[in-house]
Each structure stands twice: as C-alpha cells, then as structure tokens.
Amino acid sequence: MKTNGVKLDERDLRIIAILQREGRISKSELARRVHLSSTPCWERLRQLEDAGVIEGYEARIALKPFAPLAQVVVTMELESHQTEDFARFERGIAAFPEIYECDALGGGIDYVLRVLARDLEDYQRIMDRLLDAGLGIRRYFTYVVTKPVKRTPPPVTRLAEPP
C-alpha cells in the first residue's frame, strides 16, 4: 500500500465523501454526482482503492436485532511500558474477536477497547480470559454503553478544507 505522495483534488474528496455515506452507490451514479463520465470517475476510484486511500467497504449492521447484548468500553493500563510489553499486549488482543476496536492512547490510559458481548456475565468471562492470557494488564475500567448518541464516518475531507 502506497499512500504517500497521493494528491487528492476536489473531485477525489467528493468521491470519498459520497462513498463514506453511500458505499454501494453505483459507479455511474457516482460519476453523475461528481460531474464526470463513468470512465474517468472509474479510473479515479480504482486509483483511490489501489493507493489504499479507500481501504474497503463495509455494511453497517444494526445492533438491535441481535439483542440482548452488551457493548462495553474498556480502558486499560499495562504493568510495564517497554516496547515489548506493548507489542505483546497488541498481539494478544488480536486473538479476541469480541474485542473489535483498540487504540493506544497518550495521557494516563494506555489503551481503550470496545467489546461486544452477549451480556455482562459473558463480558466478564471474556475479561477473565484476557487477564489470564498474560498480557501484562495492570488494571482496567469497565464502562457499559447505555446509549449510542452519534456516529458518522470520520470527517476526513474536512481536514483538507480551509480552516
């Protein structure tokens, strides 16, 4: 994947903004929206995909039909902060499909994770397994999601706009 030196012009940004919200729009409709005929639009799209700017496409699935469920935000602190400690932890959580998001943070918390479980008992079982996995976790805090409030695609195209 090569993403350096990619020049994104207005049209590329518009293509990106549209696909962030309508990932399954037809290519001909997309071309219409950005005022191009289908070939050049298609070529831009292919380049954006090949360059890794567009990483992939995902269906967004409602959680409601899968209820009951527990969506949990977890903050974590490691015992020790050597490079290898972080690496071990990060390798470790890869093996937990229930942990579907994880970011390393600066500022007093080492990691924030998201866990999807059937209920809190299931969540606790997952965490017990995680703690038993020897990943050097010092402590963690559990916050159950009580209500999803807002969710949009990351507003990346704003970053390219004038302040």
Next chain:
Amino acid sequence: MKTNGVKLDERDLRIIAILQREGRISKSELARRVHLSSTPCWERLRQLEDAGVIEGYEARIALKPFAPLAQVVVTMELESHQTEDFARFERGIAAFPEIYECDALGGGIDYVLRVLARDLEDYQRIMDRLLDAGLGIRRYFTYVVTKPVKRTPPPVTRLAEPP
C-alpha cells in the same frame, strides 16, 4: 424501521458477515458464496435492508493520506444529570461535525467521544467552542490516539452463535 420479530437464520447471518467485510461484493457473487441462486439471495438482502438490519454501506477511508491530523478520545462528565441535561448535551454535539462518535456510558463517565482535528491546536479550538456552547459540561479528559491497534466490524454474528 422495523427490526423486531426479525428472524435471522444461518444464511442471513452469513450474508451479514460477508457484507460487513466486503460491502461492495456483487449480488451474484454473494449468492454464490451463500449457496443460493441470485433471486432468493437478492430477496433476503432486500429484506435485511428494509427491516433496518443493514443500515447502510460505507467506504472505510485511510487516515494516513490526510495527515497531519489528530485523532482524540475524550471522556466527559456533565454538571448535572437530569433528563433534560443529557438531551441538551446530545443535541449540542450533533452540531459538531468534528465529533464523529459519541456514546453515553454507565460507570463514572457520562460520555465518550471521538474527535478528528487537524492538530492539537485545532482540537483545542473545537473544545473551546464546545465548552462555550452551554451544554453543561463539568469536565473532560483528553487522550490522543497514538496508534490504532485493532479495528474490525462489530462481531454481531457471534452473538447468535452457541456460547
């Protein structure tokens, strides 16, 4: 949107799992993968969309090409916890496109947000505007994302599997 009383069988779950990772797969290829001819597969897909199980489709965009940028996780506590206080806050953040995720939490933190900014100065300007918006914010903590570690679609289909 009606999502109650939706019965999801093995094939629906398989369709969902595939579309979570390959949102732009063609319907004929999808049918092949779930061992159906295109018509019944197409009908299932339409029902999943109409029932709101599939909420939409999104392109996943790499952040790297938009660097420099600052991705920030923010935890928030409100001054007061009446229904109207939460409602005002939630209405308020809707007006901030830079805040692209927000969940209400149980357990000592009221909300966790994600903010995408150009840099930390830009982030601070956004937070200043937010604090000036009169949303009843008592205090907040800032955690800069130093490294995205893991990200998969929410593993919803696991919820329907036997423990």
Next chain:
DNA sequence: CCTGAAATCTATAGGTA
C-alpha cells in the same frame, strides 16, 4: 477526458417442490 460496445450484473417475471 470522451464515446462505444462486450462482458457482467441486477431486478423481475413466471415456475417447481
């Protein structure tokens, strides 16, 4: 960046178990 056209896909009609 365009046109044009073959290959492929989509959406529907009509039929079987």
Next chain:
DNA sequence: TACCTATAGATTTCAGG
C-alpha cells in the same frame, strides 16, 4: 414459503480517439 431458471435492462470495464 422458499427456492429455482430465464431474461430484459442497467452497469461495469476496457479499447480506442
């Protein structure tokens, strides 16, 4: 009800200007 085949029309992809 759930699946199948067949097919017209739309879309995608690519060659050539």
